[in-house]
Amino acid sequence: MESPRTDQQLQEQFRHKVGLAEMLKGGVIMDVTNAEQAKIAEEAGAVAVMALERIPSDIRKMGGIARMSNPGMISEIQKAVSIPVMAKARIGHFAEAQILEALGVDFIDESEVLTPADNQNHIYKHDFKVPFVCGCRNLGEALRRIGEGAAMMRTKGEAGSGDIVEAVTHMREVTEGIRRLQMMRKDEMMAEAKRLGAPYRVLVETAELGKLPVPNFAAGGIATPADAALMMQLGAESVFVGSGIFASEDPAPRAKAIVDAVTFFDDPAKLVEVSMTLGEAMKGRAVNEMDESEKMAGRGW
Amino acid sequence: MKPVGLLTLQGDYEKHRQAFAALGHPTRNVRRPNELDDVSCLVIPGGESTTLSRLIDRTGLREPLREFAASHPVMGTCAGLIMMARELDGEAPADFGVAPLGLLDCTVRRNGYGRQIDSFTAEVAAGPLLGDDDPFSAVFIRAPRIVDVGPAAEVVADLDGEPVAVRSGSLLGLTFHPELTDDLRIQRAFLDLV
Numbered sequence: 001m002e003s004p005r006t007d008q009q010l011q012e013q014f015r016h017k018v019g020l021a022e023m024l025k026g027g028v029i030m031d032v033t034n035a036e037q038a039k040i041a042e043e044a045g046a047v048a049v050m051a052l053e054r055i056p057s058d059i060r061k062m063g064g065i066a067r068m069s070n071p072g073m074i075s076e077i078q079k080a081v082s083i084p085v086m087a088k089a090r091i092g093h094f095a096e097a098q099i100l101e102a103l104g105v106d107f108i109d110e111s112e113v114l115t116p117a118d119n120q121n122h123i124y125k126h127d128f129k130v131p132f133v134c135g136c137r138n139l140g141e142a143l144r145r146i147g148e149g150a151a152m153m154r155t156k157g158e159a160g161s162g163d164i165v166e167a168v169t170h171m172r173e174v175t176e177g178i179r180r181l182q183m184m185r186k187d188e189m190m191a192e193a194k195r196l197g198a199p200y201r202v203l204v205e206t207a208e209l210g211k212l213p214v215p216n217f218a219a220g221g222i223a224t225p226a227d228a229a230l231m232m233q234l235g236a237e238s239v240f241v242g243s244g245i246f247a248s249e250d251p252a253p254r255a256k257a258i259v260d261a262v263t264f265f266d267d268p269a270k271l272v273e274v275s276m277t278l279g280e281a282m283k284g285r286a287v288n289e290m291d292e293s294e295k296m297a298g299r300g301w
Numbered sequence: 302m303k304p305v306g307l308l309t310l311q312g313d314y315e316k317h318r319q320a321f322a323a324l325g326h327p328t329r330n331v332r333r334p335n336e337l338d339d340v341s342c343l344v345i346p347g348g349e350s351t352t353l354s355r356l357i358d359r360t361g362l363r364e365p366l367r368e369f370a371a372s373h374p375v376m377g378t379c380a381g382l383i384m385m386a387r388e389l390d391g392e393a394p395a396d397f398g399v400a401p402l403g404l405l406d407c408t409v410r411r412n413g414y415g416r417q418i419d420s421f422t423a424e425v426a427a428g429p430l431l432g433d434d435d436p437f438s439a440v441f442i443r444a445p446r447i448v449d450v451g452p453a454a455e456v457v458a459d460l461d462g463e464p465v466a467v468r469s470g471s472l473l474g475l476t477f478h479p480e481l482t483d484d485l486r487i488q489r490a491f492l493d494l495v
Contacts, residue, residue, distance in 0.1 A: 023312060027311045048349070
């Protein structure tokens with residue numbers, strides 16, 4: 001697992017990382033805390049699972065320091081399912097990321113759901129062979145993470161809230177930022193890079209493509225098939241569901257319904273069909289009633 | 302000619318769309334059985350085979366896909382090949398619920414090269430598929446392995462002697478992802494089957 005030495009090797013490695021992100025498109029990535037939940041997720045049709053000791057809504061309740069999950073627990077989940085297994089490292093905690101890479105996880109989420117380990121720096125993700133996903137609230141943040149080597153972006157939303165409002169805000173921020181770039185002349189782009197605090201070359205590439213150069217998924221507050229369909233229609237290429245499934249009263253049918261809703265996100269009749277028999281969604285907490293200190297999205301920059 | 306069908310249940314179908322668009326061929330999404338009527342051929346994209354298999358059943362596409370394949374060209378890449386295979390090898394319990402369509406006479410092992418950190422790019426020899434001897438730079442992502450090829454299928458690309466693509470009539474399955482590179486020779490070869 002040594003670092004690539006030439007630009008060409010680096011590009012090839014990055015293509016493999018983005019390649020896996022491409023394979024997860026149009027799918028649902030579910031948070032699971034044990035092998036049994038992982039099997040429920042796989043059976044429902046999840047494209048990947050995120051292995052963590054507590055779902056975000058429980059991390060909120062418990063308080064204390066949230067760290068990388070126990071490798072033994074992640075390993076149990078790797079044995080239980082055949083789909084990709086992701087795990088979270090704290091922002092800036094590259095040693096946790098090294099451990100997760102050595103464990104053979106398929107994707108690392110450098111996540112604001114865990115307590116940050118570095119108030120200045122995120123992980124330099126090009127150093128790793130394993131791909132990373134990172135959260136963002138706006139275009140500048142997304143481009144900074146891609147500049148560091150993230151192979152997938154997701155909205156931060158507000159994890160564990162069950163409230164979709166922040167994910168919507170962040171997705172709209174990113175797409176609006178890209179639309180603005182596309183209307184710019186070449187000679188205005190350096191000033192925009194300065195304004196956003198974004199790496200110039202990634203910004204120009206984004207302007208040319210009309211989308212982020214890596215897949216852009218939604219996360220943070222998705223609790224229902226309708227939430228998933230909303231995020232897909234706003235431009236998300238897949239969705240992460242954290243607490244939304246296993247904090248609900250009907251995890252297995254809800255997991256399946258959200259998978260179907262992502263495939264048929266633009267077909268209201270189908271959304272009716274998949275939502276019809278579901279029970280109560282997670283209770284959740286409204287983000288606008290939260291104290292600033294309770295919010296996770298402000299972690300990282 | 303009708304458009305190229307893309308099975309858009311889940312996976313990297315946008316990459317396939319871009320590749321056919323670069324060749325000037327329109328594509329059409331297929332998520333429902335009746336949508337197969339409007340396409341000349343079908344691509345089953347890369348993605349997660351556990352997800353694809355379940356969605357094929359939930360959408361009622363299993364039998365319509367088999368009928369379509371009896372008279373139309375179909376290309377599967379990676380998870381698409383897994384879905385086209387006759388059978389899967391070496392997995393328990395119950396292949397994690399992946400039920401292949403049985404279109405190609407070969408046995409496939411999911412994640413046969415390991416986990417994501419084992420993903421790689423390699424030059425493959427694809428003379429029988431492409432009609433030329435220039436190697437094809439192939440991207441393998443958590444790729445399946447073809448562990449057995451039956452008499453009804455023919456190996457059309459290999460990596461150091463190991464099969465990485467098989468064809469049976471106008472049905473084509475690849476363990477790698479031609480849609481992730483700019484070399485469009487494989488898409489051209491597939492369109493020649495249409």
